[in-house]
Amino acid sequence: AQSVTQPDIHITVSEGASLELRCNYSYGATPYLFWYVQSPGQGLQLLLKYFSGDTLVQGIKGFEAEFKRSQSSFNLRKPSVHWSDAAEYFCAVNTGFQKLVFGTGTRLLVSP
């Protein structure tokens, strides 16, 4: 069965520093890949998605993600973190059966 692993439960980054959140998936073929962000008390907001083509995808709020087939990874990056980026981030895959499978999430804390 397909699965998504986010190895980091919490990450703390200083404001202005760069960020990378890790995501690994398990699936035989190339899935559709997503990153969502969830602020406290809110639903999930789509940051970006990958289907095919260019392996570096740009999203909202200055985020980008790179798909690496050889590593089964889809890591999320941002060059300079803002305090408002503090939230929980979820990686998800859609394997074509029309349902999203989520990772357990990474909570981002931003220090001044």
Added chain:
Amino acid sequence: EAGVAQSPRYKIIEKRQSVAFWCNPISGHATLYWYQQILGQGPKLLIQFQNNGVVDDSQLPKDRFSAERLKGVDSTLKIQPAKLEDSAVYLCASSLEPVYGYTFGSGTRLTVV
């Protein structure tokens, strides 16, 4: 466009009571999902509707949970009777083309005491 609407935002009930959640998806979105998100975990799919038909309810605890989507638009999720472990956020999402991602509502936070 209007987003996915859910109500209520919060609900506190005692165990063994019943509760219902409501979801109004984005207009024209044929696919509707209910997810359960327990604190500290990622969302888990409970049920998926395509129009008013069930596509996947394999992870729905059918002895206590039920869901319906009348007329292929609004949906309700019911729990009867509730258990302590049902405390979670219940998220509704809808999609025009599921492979391109979903739009989520703000969720209903259920606390069972």
